[in-house]
Amino acid sequence: xxxxxxxxxxxxxxxxxxxxxxxxxxxxxxxxxxxxxxxxxxxxxxxxxxxxxxxxxxxxxxxxxxxxxxxxxxxxxxxxxxxxxxxxxxxxxxxxxxxxxxxxxxxxxxxxxxxxxxxxxxxxxxxxx
Numbered sequence: 348x349x350x351x352x353x354x355x356x357x358x359x360x361x362x363x364x365x366x367x368x369x370x371x372x373x374x375x376x377x378x379x380x381x382x383x384x385x386x387x388x389x390x391x392x393x394x395x396x397x398x399x400x401x402x403x404x405x406x407x408x409x410x411x412x413x414x415x416x417x418x419x420x421x422x423x424x425x426x427x428x429x430x431x432x433x434x435x436x437x438x439x440x441x442x443x444x445x446x447x448x449x450x451x452x453x454x455x456x457x458x459x460x461x462x463x464x465x466x467x468x469x470x471x472x473x474x475x476x
Contacts, residue, residue, distance in 0.1 A: 350427070350434060356382055357392050357430045358423065362475045364402060365418040372411030392430055399429035418476050424467035434467065436460050 360378045367373055379389035393412055396402040403415045414421070427434045436459045439450075 351431050353430045354427045357426050364414050365476045374411040395430045418473040421472040423470040
């Protein structure tokens with residue numbers, strides 16, 4: 348899956364949540380306002396992040412969202428995967444080799460994918476806080 352707007356908004360939302368003080372909750376509507384997107388779109392992203400255990404929510408008058416675990420224990424890769432699946436440099440990296448008998452770019456794409464995976468496996472949310 349290529350980097351999408353959903354990935355970008357999810358990462359930005361997680362950064363805002365990570366910057367909250369301990370015990371401070373942030374409603375999805377406030378995230379939507381801060382990121383200049385619709386409440387429905389942000390709510391869907393929040394549900395996906397929650398489903399992956401990256402955020403938790405508290406209902407009620409003073410409810411809202413908060414990180415499901417410390418920012419230093421959340422990988423950017425996990426955020427992207429929660430909302431859009433595995434990030435890849437080309438569809439053939441996730442779907443297998445293309446149908447061409449000999450693909451001249453496959454070795455280069457494989458190296459790029461490995462580099463991307465290495466970076467995403469080491470990039471923690473805490474680097475943005």
